[in-house]
Amino acid sequence: MFDVVISGAGPSGSHCAKILTEAGFRVALIEKNTRWRKPCGGAVHSSVVDLYPQLKKLSSQKVTGVVMHSADYHRLEFEGSSDEFSIIVDRLELDNIMRDAALDAGAELFDNNVSYDFVVKNSQKMGVKTKSQTGTKEYRGKIIVIADGMSSKLAIKSGIRTKWINKELAIGKCAIIEGNHHLNLKRAYVFFTPFQGYGWIFPLNPKKYNIGIFTFGKDNLKHNIHQDYKNFVENTNITKLIPKSNKKVIWSSVYPFPAEGVLEKSLFSENVMIIGDAGGFVSPISGEGIQSAVISGQIAAETAINALRNEDYSNISLKNFRTNKEIKSIIRNFKLKLSMINFLYEHGGSNLNKMFKLSEIDSEFREQVVNMFAFGLMPSKEFLEKVHSS
Numbered sequence: 001m002f003d004v005v006i007s008g009a010g011p012s013g014s015h016c017a018k019i020l021t022e023a024g025f026r027v028a029l030i031e032k033n034t035r036w037r038k039p040c041g042g043a044v045h046s047s048v049v050d051l052y053p054q055l056k057k058l059s060s061q062k063v064t065g066v067v068m069h070s071a072d073y074h075r076l077e078f079e080g081s082s083d084e085f086s087i088i089v090d091r092l093e094l095d096n097i098m099r100d101a102a103l104d105a106g107a108e109l110f111d112n113n114v115s116y117d118f119v120v121k122n123s124q125k126m127g128v129k130t131k132s133q134t135g136t137k138e139y140r141g142k143i144i145v146i147a148d149g150m151s152s153k154l155a156i157k158s159g160i161r162t163k164w165i166n167k168e169l170a171i172g173k174c175a176i177i178e179g180n181h182h183l184n185l186k187r188a189y190v191f192f193t194p195f196q197g198y199g200w201i202f203p204l205n206p207k208k209y210n211i212g213i214f215t216f217g218k219d220n221l222k223h224n225i226h227q228d229y230k231n232f233v234e235n236t237n238i239t240k241l242i243p244k245s246n247k248k249v250i251w252s253s254v255y256p257f258p259a260e261g262v263l264e265k266s267l268f269s270e271n272v273m274i275i276g277d278a279g280g281f282v283s284p285i286s287g288e289g290i291q292s293a294v295i296s297g298q299i300a301a302e303t304a305i306n307a308l309r310n311e312d313y314s315n316i317s318l319k320n321f322r323t324n325k326e327i328k329s330i331i332r333n334f335k336l337k338l339s340m341i342n343f344l345y346e347h348g349g350s351n352l353n354k355m356f357k358l359s360e361i362d363s364e365f366r367e368q369v370v371n372m373f374a375f376g377l378m379p380s381k382e383f384l385e386k387v388h389s390s
């Protein structure tokens with residue numbers, strides 16, 4: 001009998017396990033496959049690096065700014081605030097480090113176990129059922145945390161939320177490539193597309209980079225992500241930065257992520273909480289999810305610690321997860337981003353084209369664009385009018 005059973009040892013589940021075990025609780029961390037390299041751009045926000053200083057060994061290079069391009073290739077480069085940066089990592093290494101930190105703290109890992117249902121007794125969820133090569137197993141716990149990402153079976157079985165439908169998702173294809181490039185190692189490169197989505201190139205080191213593209217929302221249905229990826233990497237604006245010759249694809253994959261923000265009505269029920277991608281903790285438009293996965297893992301762990309100390313696992317007790325001010329702030333921030341989508345992408349991204357073009361000649365206007373992307377500030381009415389009338 002564990003205090004908490006966590007399904008999924010990605011960033012959200014591993015972080016949640018670490019906090020719980022550090023507080024003295026017994027945690028089972030169930031993972032389908034620890035050798036899986038989660039498809040990801042690998043951009044990790046500095047707040048996660050602060051929590052896991054051991055990540056610095058994966059990359060000594062801080063990405064402190066972004067070079068953004070509109071769909072018609074107007075260019076806007078900016079430096080972020082002085083205390084915020086990202087590092088670009090190989091996801092397999094990130095997941096290994098975060099999981100090892102949970103295991104060092106005392107969490108018990110059950111690898112090669114696929115969670116597929118709950119152990120139920122008298123309508124009460126008592127634990128998690130898994131399938132492994134040696135048969136089915138049961139892991140019992142007072143609280144169950146669902147952290148097993150987009151393919152979660154438990155999230156559906158819990159009855160807390162329903163299956164994703166295509167338009168609620170983003171679909172991305174990305175690769176790690178070894179080869180020459182002309183990228184500034186302190187910059188992330190973003191290329192907005194005429195459809196909902198963007199392409200990126202994130203430098204890993206002078207001879208390696210992560211490259212990818214995604215579509216989201218209604219545009220998923222109109223697009224073939226493999227074709228979009230091919231068009232992107234062969235585009236002459238991209239091959240200027242990454243020459244076609246001497247390239248070796250180390251790894252490439254396609255995967256979805258939630259595109260419509262946190263499922264705020266579907267985060268918990270009696271003795272169950274949903275965190276990370278499984279709960280929609282991915283920033284709309286940008287697709288960044290590692291930082292909010294970690295925050296959701298932290299708050300779920302804190303909520304579980306209180307519930308365990310009070311021996312109260314009811315949904316009233318676990319509601320503190322949803323009402324926590326950090327979770328509320330993520331939800332607010334994501335809603336703001338969602339409200340910008342139509343403006344940014346209407347008429348094949350023409351507003352973005354105009355914004356980036358105006359930024360090249362008007363420094364005050366440029367500052368507002370930077371504030372919008374870097375700090376999530378809503379543009380003023382005058383700003384929007386200027387874009388529309390240009």
Ligand SMILES: Cc1cc2nc3c(=O)[nH]c(=O)nc-3n(C[C@H](O)[C@H](O)[C@H](O)COP(=O)(O)OP(=O)(O)OC[C@H]3O[C@@H](n4cnc5c(N)ncnc54)[C@H](O)[C@@H]3O)c2cc1C
Nearest residue numbers: 008010011012032041042043115148149172276277289290
């Ligand atoms: C193409 C792409 C690019 C991205 N780029 C970035 C980026 O650059 N920066 C960023 O911040 N975010 C990025 N994201 C988002 C980010 O990858 C996720 O938000 C983040 O990984 C969520 O962490 P998680 O722990 O909730 O889920 P996951 O990382 O998906 O981890 C879930 C874990 O559960 C395991 N699992 C799944 N099913 C089961 C099961 N049935 N039983 C047991 N275990 C199971 C999986 O093996 C996995 O280890 C990207 C996503 C995609 C798809």
